[in-house]
Amino acid sequence: MSDLPLLVFGPRSLDYDFGSTHPLTPRRFGPGIELLRAVGAEPGLAPEPATDEELLTAHTRHYLDVVKRFSEFDHGWMEPEAGIGVGGDDPPFHGMHDAAAAVAGGSLRAIEAILRGDVEHAFHPGGGLHHAMPSRASGFCVYDDPALAIGRARREGLRVLYVDLDVHHGDGVQAIHAADPGVLTLSFHESGRYLFPGTGFADEIGDGPAAGTVANIPLEPETGESAWLGIVGSLLPLLAAAFGPDVIVSQHGADSHAWDPLAHLRNTTTAMGAAARLVDSIAHRTAGGRWLATGGGGYGVYSVVPRSWSLVWLAAAHREVPDRLPPAWRERWAGEAARYGTAALPTTFVDPPNAGDPASRSQDVAERQSSATAASVRELLVPRLLQAAADRGWWDPLAGADGDRVGRLAEPGGSAAPAIVTGIDRATWERLALAPRVIAPATAGAGHALVAAALAAGARVTAAVDDGRAVVGLALSGPGTDGVEELLALGVAPPFRRRGLAGRLLAEHVGGAPPGQTSRAAIGAGERDVVEPLDHATRMTIARRLLEGAGFDVSRAPDPIGRLDPRSISAVRR
Numbered sequence: 108m109s110d111l112p113l114l115v116f117g118p119r120s121l122d123y124d125f126g127s128t129h130p131l132t133p134r135r136f137g138p139g140i141e142l143l144r145a146v147g148a149e150p151g152l153a154p155e156p157a158t159d160e161e162l163l164t165a166h167t168r169h170y171l172d173v174v175k176r177f178s179e180f181d182h183g184w185m186e187p188e189a190g191i192g193v194g195g196d197d198p199p200f201h202g203m204h205d206a207a208a209a210v211a212g213g214s215l216r217a218i219e220a221i222l223r224g225d226v227e228h229a230f231h232p233g234g235g236l237h238h239a240m241p242s243r244a245s246g247f248c249v250y251d252d253p254a255l256a257i258g259r260a261r262r263e264g265l266r267v268l269y270v271d272l273d274v275h276h277g278d279g280v281q282a283i284h285a286a287d288p289g290v291l292t293l294s295f296h297e298s299g300r301y302l303f304p305g306t307g308f309a310d311e312i313g314d315g316p317a318a319g320t321v322a323n324i325p326l327e328p329e330t331g332e333s334a335w336l337g338i339v340g341s342l343l344p345l346l347a348a349a350f351g352p353d354v355i356v357s358q359h360g361a362d363s364h365a366w367d368p369l370a371h372l373r374n375t376t377t378a379m380g381a382a383a384r385l386v387d388s389i390a391h392r393t394a395g396g397r398w399l400a401t402g403g404g405g406y407g408v409y410s411v412v413p414r415s416w417s418l419v420w421l422a423a424a425h426r427e428v429p430d431r432l433p434p435a436w437r438e439r440w441a442g443e444a445a446r447y448g449t450a451a452l453p454t455t456f457v458d459p460p461n462a463g464d465p466a467s468r469s470q471d472v473a474e475r476q477s478s479a480t481a482a483s484v485r486e487l488l489v490p491r492l493l494q495a496a497a498d499r500g501w502w503d504p505l506a507g508a509d510g511d512r513v514g515r516l517a518e519p520g521g522s523a524a525p526a527i528v529t530g531i532d533r534a535t536w537e538r539l540a541l542a543p544r545v546i547a548p549a550t551a552g553a554g555h556a557l558v559a560a561a562l563a564a565g566a567r568v569t570a571a572v573d574d575g576r577a578v579v580g581l582a583l584s585g586p587g588t589d590g591v592e593e594l595l596a597l598g599v600a601p602p603f604r605r606r607g608l609a610g611r612l613l614a615e616h617v618g619g620a621p622p623g624q625t626s627r628a629a630i631g632a633g634e635r636d637v638v639e640p641l642d643h644a645t646r647m648t649i650a651r652r653l654l655e656g657a658g659f660d661v662s663r664a665p666d667p668i669g670r671l672d673p674r675s676i677s678a679v680r681r
C-alpha cells in the first residue's frame with residue numbers, strides 16, 4: 108500500500124468546462140495542481156468516463172440521454188431541459204457527457220482503489236459535484252460523483268459517512284442517499300435562507316428507518332473560522348463514533364472562504380486545513396483509514412483554491428503544512444491572477460486570523476446564531492450518552508485505544524435468560540465484556556471504555572449479563588448537575604431483543620435509584636440501532652412505552668428540539 112494519498116487528476120479533468128465566463132473554471136487546475144506538486148503530490152489516477160451502467164446507479168436513463176443530446180451542442184440554441192440550458196448555471200457544452208462522466212469515473216476508480224486497499228486515502232480535486240440530482244443538473248454539477256462513490260461502497264455492503272464542507276448544502280448527495288440508513292450525510296453550509304440551493308435546514312434529518320442519518324448545519328452569513336471549526340468539531344467526531352462508518356467520503360469545497368465571491372462566510376484556509384486533518388483522524392479512528400476526499404466549489408481560483416487543495420492533500424499525507432507558498436509558484440501565477448482580477452497572491456498557506464478582518468458585532472451575532480443551531484442539531488442527532496460523555500469529559504471520541512472487551516454472544520433465540528445486575532461498580536465492570544450494538548458508540552470496545560469512565564464519574568449502571576460475563580443489555584444514568592439524574596442509555600443486543608428485557612432492565616434500574624430521586628430522559632433520532640434501525644415512529648413508540656412503563660411522564664421534547672423533530676420526546680419521573 109502506498110503511503111501517500113492517491114491524487115486524481117488527468118487531461119480529461121480540464122474537459123469539464125462550462126465556458127470562459129463560468130465561475131467553475133478548469134483554469135483552477137493550473138495553479139491548483141502546480142501547488143499540489145510543489146508540496147509533494149503527483150497525480151496518480153487520470154479520470155476516464157464512468158460507464159452508463161455506473162452512472163445509472165444514481166441517475167435516470169432519461170437524464171443520461173438528455174446530457175448526451177446536449178453533448179452535441181455547438182454554439183446554437185437548444186431548449187433547456189433537466190437543469191441544462193444556455194445562459195443558466197449549467198450551460199450545455201460540446202462533449203458534456205464524457206467530461207461529466209469522467210469526473211464521476213475519477214471518484215469511482217478512486218474509491219475502488221481505497222476499497223481494494225491499494226491506498227488508504229485518495230483526493231480528487233475535480234470531484235465533489237454534490238448538487239447533481241438523479242434526473243437533473245444543478246449548481247454546476249452534472250453527474251454526482253460523491254453520491255456515485257458512496258453507492259459503490261454500499262454495493263460492497265460498507266457503511267459510509269459523507270462529510271460536506273462546501274459553503275453550499277450537499278443537496279444532491281443527501282437526496283440520493285437520504286433513504287439509506289447505511290449512509291450518514293453531514294453537511295455544514297451557509298443557510299439556505301441566503302444561498303443556493305435553498306435547502307439543508309436543521310429539520311432535514313431523514314425519514315423512516317433512515318431518520319437520524321441526515322444531518323444539516325445551516326450557518327449564518329459572516330460566520331468565521333473559529334466558530335466554523337468549533338461547529339465541525341462539535342458534531343463530526345461524535346456522529347462518526349455513533350455511526351461507525353466503514354469508509355468516509357468528504358467534500359472540501361473552498362467557497363466557505365472569506366474571499367469567495369459567491370458566498371458570505373468568513374472561513375480561512377487555516378480552518379479548512381484543520382477540518383481536513385479532523386476528517387483524516389476520524390477516518391483512522393473509525394473507518395480503518397478508508398477516506399476519499401473530493402474538491403468542490405471555490406471561486407477564488409488563484410487566492411484560495413490552490414491552497415485549500417494542498418491543505419487537504421497534506422492532511423491526507425500526514426505531512427506538516429509549510430509556512431510560505433513557493434516564490435516560484437507565486438511568480439508563475441501572479442500575472443494570470445491579475446488578469447482575472449486577483450491583484451495580489453497570498454504568501455502563506457494558512458491565513459491571518461479571521462482572514463485579516465477586524466472583529467465586528469455583526470460577525471459575533473452571526474456566530475452565536477450558527478453555534479446555537481449546531482448545538483440543537485447535536486442535541487437532536489447525537490446519542491445522549493455520547494453528548495454527556497463529551498460534555499462531562501468522560502470520554503474523547505478521538506483519543507486512546509478502545510480495548511477489545513466485546514462479548515461472545517449466545518445464539519439468537521437461545522433460551523437462557525440473562526441475569527439483571529444492579530449497581531454495577533467499576534471492578535465488576537472491568538470483568539465484564541460488552542456485546543455489540545447494546546449502546547452507542549458503534550464500537551463495543553469504545554462503549555466499554557466509555558461506561559468505565561462514566562462509572563468513575565458517578566454514573567449508575569444496571570446490566571443484563573449473559574453467561575456471567577457478556578453484557579447484553581444496559582441502562583445507564585448520569586448524575587445531573589442539578590440533582591436530577593438523567594437516563595443516558597438503554598439498550599439490548601440484537602439476539603436478546605423482543606423478549607421484554609429492556610422493560611425489565613429499566614424497571615430494575617429506576618427501582619435502584621435512591622429514594623426521592625428525580626430522573627429525566629430525552630429521546631431523539633440519535634437513539635437507534637445504527638446497523639438495522641427501526642422506523643423512526645416505531646422507535647419512539649417503543650421508547651414511550653418503556654418510559655411510561657417505568658413511571659416516567661412523557662411529552663413532546665421542548666423547543667427548539669421539538670420544533671426540529673416533533674417525534675422527539677422528553678420524560679421525567681418524580
Ligand SMILES: [Zn+2]
Pocket residue numbers: 227228387388390391396422423424425
Ligand atoms: Zn490519514
